[in-house]
Amino acid sequence: MEPVQLLDPDGRLTQDENWPLELTPELCRDLYRRMRLARRFDEQAYVLQRQGELGLWLQSLGQEAAQVGSISAVRPDDHVFPSYREHAAALCRGITPAELLVQWRGSRNSGWDPATYRFHIYTLVLAAQLPHATGYAMGVQRDGTDEIVLAYFGDGAASEGEANETFNWAATTEVPLLLFCQNNQWAISTPAHTQTRTSLHQRAQGFGLEAHLVDGNDILAVHAVTAAVAERVRSGGGPAMIEAQTYRMAGHSTSDDPDRYRDASELDSWKTRDPIHRLERLLEERGWMNDGFRADLEAECEVFANRTSQECKQLPLQDVSTLFNTVLAEPTPLLTEEHRRYAELVASFAE
Ligand SMILES: Cc1ncc(C[n+]2csc(CCOP(=O)(O)OP(=O)(O)O)c2C)c(N)n1
Secondary structure (H helix, E strand, C coil), X not given: CCCECCECCCCCECXXXXXXXXXXXXXXXXXXXXHHHHHHHHHHHXXXXXXXXXXXXXXXXXXXHHHHHHHCCCCCCCEEECCCCCHHHHHHCCCCHHHHHHHHHCCCCCCCCHHHHCECCCCCCCCCHHHHHHHHHHHHHHHCCCCCEEEEEECCHHHCHHHHHHHHHHHHHCCCEEEEEEECCEECCEEHHHCCCCCHHHHHHHCCCEEEEEECCCHHHHHHHHHHHHHHHHHHHCCEEEEEECCCCCCCCCCCCHHHCCXXXXXXXXXXXXXXXXXXXXXXXHCCCCHHHHHHXXXXXXXXXXXXXXXXXXXXXXXXXXXXXHHCCCCCHHHHHHHHHHHHHHHCCCC
């Protein structure tokens, strides 16, 4: 099955009458601006990690269309459950750079109040957010409101029991849940095609979910499909799943070297499908992006990058002992031993 595509890699509009989209210059400029800001933020966070200001960073480079296109197609009061790479989506909800970076600097265990942004904290345990999202959606169902729940997960996470239990649980309870899989082709060094014999959206269909495959680097397709599917979920049509085919253009994290397991030619071929360039070509071809808009956006990106650096450096550095002391109310012997060994290790660097 071919993924839904409304904008080809050369920025040419393609037709798909099943997924109508009211295309306006304002919508395209807004989506483009959000993707550019997200990418600039991500680049800056990477630099901050390399400067030693962050312990770790997981880049969202290349996945901006999947994230911005989907979150901009649901309502601001729809609760979102991310995994850990959804920075572009988080920024769309107004989460600040400091809130996004605090966890990766090790200053606090997590960064923001989920109730304020209707955006749950990051979940590092793969797929653990999916049963949480389903449970939350059961609550929404019982409250009888017209909210929906949007939950992100990756192709690797789809191999977890929790993901498959969620498919089944959501389908049988008919909760208002929209599952959004960013299939970025890799789970660290494991290619997606080695983890499943059927495509992920077909697996979801097997569980009884409405499921669609979309070109995740085509922001117009992601936006149109998510908007239509979200409205079906909202109007009682039952849960659904969207698989967005995209690509993780960076390493898994700043501790990973993707050159050790994937060909440069693969990255090169995905660079020609860069989600930002694609929309840029459309904006240029239609004359929807003048010099003023371009210059203002460049300046806004630089201001945002500077703000990101400043907010990051102002975050207090935490004594790691606090992390050991705040995990469990009653520490286990193992935790106490790990804490002792950690203190010993730190002391060995005293000089
Ligand atoms: C339950 C669990 N098992 C293993 C890991 C280690 N791990 C962290 S990220 C990752 C790969 C995840 O790949 P995917 O779901 O495709 O998301 P991506 O990182 O590509 O965005 C693995 C195996 C983990 N965090 N949680």
